[in-house]
Amino acid sequence: MTAQDTAPLRRRGLIAPHTFEDVFDVPGSIRAMAVLRIVLAPVVVVHLWPFLVDTLDGVSYLDHFNEPWFTFLPQAPAGAQVALIWTGVAGAVAMGLGWHTRLAAPLTTVCVAGNFFLSQRHFRHNRAFLIFLLVAVALSDSGRILSLDARRRRSDGVGPPDDRATLWPLWLLRIMASSVYLASGISKLIDPDWAGGLVLWDRAVRHQHLVATRVPEPIAGWVVDLVTQRWVHAVTSPLAVAMEVCIGVGLWFGRTRIAAVWVAVLFHLSIELSASVEVFSLAAVAALAIWATPSTRDRRVVVSDDAMAGRIRRLDWLARFDVRVDPGAAAEPHGVEVHDRDGSTLHGREALQMVRSRLPLTFFIVAPRNRWR
């Protein structure tokens, strides 16, 4: 395989390859997939943990009510589930470390999917989404960077790691991920009970006793009074639907992508606080990394001191910036200057905001103040 830089992307309009062939033939950075791979490792372990505990107690899916997905196939024996669970956990650890990633990631995917398809009881929408993510990571060559594989290649004298590889798994995952937001949003939009607020209101009324377990008094009483009001849900339900649809569409356009990612983080935080969705929130927020432009260090940051450069490098998990130290930058307000990928230069506070808005840990706080640019 040979590769070169990703073709220039249209920054403000639709973010898509120029042709169908470009999906497969134009390489780019798979760093986002590597970050996703690392986050998915603990997610998979947490997901499999209850099953693993059951295997330690000698309990398998066959010991209780189960419903096969495919009735024409014989049911897998209990030992097969034990093997899937334990191999899946070991595979996830190896996948997270990037140790024999080309084997570990597909193996983990097969184990998680295999356990999932043992019984319809194992179905959850969030688990199906997790399998999408795992399949995409398994298909991508994410072990090229941020992995023990990359470290081993470097120590073997192969040279510095190259993070460019085929991007079709990334494009596939982008389509799948946005389709999940759209499917969820549209199904609620066309359901008058949902869009009109009845579903959320009734849910809030019946689960109001849970507020006291999550919110201290006297605020709990005030919260219960508020969330059991019918009109509140007549307002918030259409907003929730609009959020999902806007995320699913907005992620595809340069002009709205940053806002869509921010809304998606807010959306998943609100779900995590109000519902039990297992590992979905962490997996879904991590998956937002795939919307970063698949090129690395194509913005240059010039800072005045090593300490600031070190902080940016440590937090720049998606390698957005080529960080350079120039004592002359001390003359700049805030001691920072950014040369953006479109050739423009940002100074002072604006430059600092740009940097912070592209670092995953500070993105959510800073992005709104950066006017979504």
Added chain:
Amino acid sequence: MEGTGTIVRTRWRARLVRAFFVAVLLAQSVLILRSYDDPHNFFGFQPFNESSTWRADIVRVTADGSRIPIDEPWPSDGDRYDWNDLVGWRVVQHPERTKHAYSGLDASLDFLDEALDWVADHTPDDTETRYLEADVTGFRNTRGPDERVLRSDEREEAR
């Protein structure tokens, strides 16, 4: 990385990758559309779709026509059979209590129907029960009641 600018694959591999890509997208589209006709909305990504509730009175109907609630003694050689232990899943445990319909009313009742069959098929020491029957009362998004009778398969052991 040095190279010619594009990823080079053999012809068959290039076709395979493209075919896989298109097949996955087609499958995803079909699954999402099909989910509207599926009580479980499998792979339709319609979480929190309803705020429905249900409860059920489940009885064992014996060969002589008696209707015995499942919380009364259940014949077995070893440990006493217990509905909640047998199903081992909160979605269909404690059917006598009004509970949230997991994944919607149709999905919950479909699982209850399958659970009746499973329990009927996994209580070999019970030689008196012909079938299990559930009188279900459901409320779909506060509307109802929606009353149904679900019945397990007939059991060979009681014939």
